[in-house]
Amino acid sequence: MELFGDLHTHTSYGHGKGTVEENVKAAIDRGLKVVAITEHGPANLFGIGVDDAEVLLKIKAEVEECRKKYKDIKILAGVEANIIGLDGRLDVPYEILKEMDIVLAGLHLMVKTERIKDALGLFLPNSINRWTGISLKVECFREYLMGLNTKAVINAVNNNRIHILTHPGWGALIDTAALAEVCVQRRTAMEINVSHNPGHGYVELAKVQGVKFVINSDAHCPEDIGVLEAGLKLAEEAGLAVESIINAVNEGIGYRSFEEFVVD
Ligand SMILES: [Zn+2]
Ligand SMILES: [Zn+2]
Numbered sequence: 001m002e003l004f005g006d007l008h009t010h011t012s013y014g015h016g017k018g019t020v021e022e023n024v025k026a027a028i029d030r031g032l033k034v035v036a037i038t039e040h041g042p043a044n045l046f047g048i049g050v051d052d053a054e055v056l057l058k059i060k061a062e063v064e065e066c067r068k069k070y071k072d073i074k075i076l077a078g079v080e081a082n083i084i085g086l087d088g089r090l091d092v093p094y095e096i097l098k099e100m101d102i103v104l105a106g107l108h109l110m111v112k113t114e115r116i117k118d119a120l121g122l123f124l125p126n127s128i129n130r131w132t133g134i135s136l137k138v139e140c141f142r143e144y145l146m147g148l149n150t151k152a153v154i155n156a157v158n159n160n161r162i163h164i165l166t167h168p169g170w171g172a173l174i175d176t177a178a179l180a181e182v183c184v185q186r187r188t189a190m191e192i193n194v195s196h197n198p199g200h201g202y203v204e205l206a207k208v209q210g211v212k213f214v215i216n217s218d219a220h221c222p223e224d225i226g227v228l229e230a231g232l233k234l235a236e237e238a239g240l241a242v243e244s245i246i247n248a249v250n251e252g253i254g255y256r257s258f259e260e261f262v263v264d
Contacts, residue, residue: 001236003228005034005247007164008080008104008191008216013059014040015048018222020062021069026219028073030226034247036076037063038104043082043091043111053092057099076262078102080166082111085118086148088155097160102262104191105156106166107149107174122148126172135173146173154182163262164189164214168206169198176202180209189214189246189261192231195224203238212261214246 009023010016018026020037027035037059040049050056060077067075078100081090090097090105091112097103109126113119125145129135135142149172156162157179165183168174168190183190183206190206195218203213215231217224235245242250246261 001232001242001245001248001250003215003226003232003245003247004249005032005036005074006030006217006219006226006228007034007036007076007078007102007214007247008038008166008193009035009219009225010080011037011039011059013050013055014044015046016220020059021066022222023219023225024066024070024073024075026222026225028070032073032226034074034076035225036078036102036104038078038080038102040108041079041081041091043084043113044108045110045112048110049082053096056092056096060099076101078104078163081105081160081162083107083152083156084111084113085115086122086152086155088152088157088159089114090156090160094160102163103161104164104166105160105162106168107153107172109171122152129173130171142173146175149173150175150178153179157182157186157188162186162188164191164216166191166216167193167196167198167218169202170196174198176205177209180206180211183211184209187212187261191216192234193218194228194231195219197230197234203234203240207238207240207244210244212244212246213240215248 063077081092189212219225
């Protein structure tokens with residue numbers, strides 16, 4: 001089994017190091033057939049993401065320029081949107097999401113919210129947990145927190161066309177099985193993120209539901225693009241079939257499902 005694409009990479013439009021073109025060149029050097037440029041949405045604090053959602057269209061224009069120059073690789077313009085509310089709202093408006101070739105979304109804890117109720121009802125309990133580790137000691141708080149996060153992420157999957165849910169369970173407790181069930185219905189892939197692994201058991205739990213996976217680098221510098229061995233190892237250890245990994249191929253099997261996956 002080998003991986004032909006890396007569908008989660010960042011650039012200097014966010015807190016990454018490379019330009020769009022440098023990412024594309026790095027992907028070509030790694031022998032990839034597909035690369036996606038997926039900058040963070042605007043809600044991240046500390047200048048981590050784009051300044052404004054409109055910047056994603058500028059990135060898309062750069063991707064289109066690169067497509068003219070580099071014909072041997074498929075380059076996708078995308079985003080890693082932030083889930084910023086219990087109702088699953090994203091920090092990128094639909095008008096811009098629909099212009100993207102691929103939409104990734106994830107739960108990051110250091111974000112600006114639109115509503116006080118989300119700041120207090122979702123992100124504050126997560127921050128308290130992060131500072132105190134309380135969920136390790138108090139079972140009911142753990143369940144409460146997991147319920148909040150799972151609700152937000154499931155609502156996001158149900159209410160938006162999300163191709164890939166990034167690093168589910170990393171830094172935020174999630175009911176993996178419940179989430180995977182919804183992802184199957186919505187044809188949303190769950191990510192095996194080489195940089196942000198949520199820990200043992202995640203892949204096994206999601207696999208039981210029959211979800212599709214994608215193995216991504218989440219590279220923030222060009223050198224890390226396509227460095228996917230750790231994710232592939234994890235997938236192989238969990239016994240994932242090539243058909244269940246959208247960016248994997250084995251003797252010609254797999255690529256077709258990928259094409260279907262991103263067209264929709
Ligand atoms: Zn992320
Ligand atoms: Zn990322």
